Amino acid sequence: DTGVSQDPRHKITKRGQNVTFRCDPISEHNRLYWYRQTLGQGPEFLTYFQNEAQLEKSRLLSDRFSAERPKGSFSTLEIQRTEQGDSAMYLCASSLGSGTGETQYFGPGTRLLVL
């Protein structure tokens, strides 16, 4: 399968713990996005990378959240001192950007439950 992959698929953690999620984009896709989706809602944009550069961050991305894409390939999203409100599905998408309007391909997501 050459689609976007995410790991882990599910994560249960206790409030206050740190968690890290990984996203592997489609090979050679230069753009990578993170979204968050809560139950019954559409995904909400969190942040975006072009190659290894993080070019945009949403106000939803508090100081407890950090994302990296060190070599311009896979990306990690870390949440420090998790809170119950962080419980959501975290989706990664990638695209081959060559201007505006490229198609974003989504991974299966990591479902986080904070107890």
Place this chain on the structure above:
Amino acid sequence: GESVGLHLPTLSVQEGDNSIINCAYSNSASDYFIWYKQESGKGPQFIIDIRSNMDKRQGQRVTVLLNKTVKHLSLQIAATQPGDSAVYFCAENRGLTGGGNKLTFGTGTQLKVEL
């Protein structure tokens, strides 16, 4: 006490009938829209897109109509099949710094196909 949750709008159709899913947007400057399908436990999957210089675009069994006057778009699925059962989102695509694109998703509509 009673719990109150968010309920997705639901459209129930008989197998073989046509489905029409509607979406309204508020920003008259929006110029690019995408429809995504999300099955349970999966990430959103691209269906079809349309730019504001078009009123209609057709794909395989799907048609998207855009009415810029009333800021409304619709997704029509012909001969609906059980495999079409999913949540459908319309998303507005906006350009970001460096050329990336932010998707802003609507609430979503749950399509249920009855046999």
